[in-house]
Amino acid sequence: MNNMSMTVDQIVEEIRALPQDAVADLVDRVLLESHGGQNTADEQAWSSTVHRRINDIRTGKVDGIPSDETAAKIRNIVGR
Template structure:
């Protein structure tokens, strides 16, 4: 398959499936992640999601985060 064919195939998939595919491709290209680290990150992510949902912490809007990133990298 060509890259264009793969991209075309992903258009019919749900967004969460595409996100998982991209994540797995990136992980494989960087040597993967061991189970212990994966479990630890999962725990952190779930904890932070819980904090946001409960109102304990407030999220930062994507536009604000993107602006800050562009400032840091000079774009």
């Protein structure tokens, strides 16, 4: 199938088969491209930070913050 003819649902289905780190990389790339990109040095530094933080959570070095708690903090900050 030609990638140009894939629907969003088909793309999401393909993404489900990817490893979690590949999905994170894909999301980063899509977001960067949609906002004009990023220079290589910044991209490498950000990627290194993201991978370190993911590893810290996976190894138990730090605890993650539950998404509902994070969302509540964001709503409080923006006043919604």
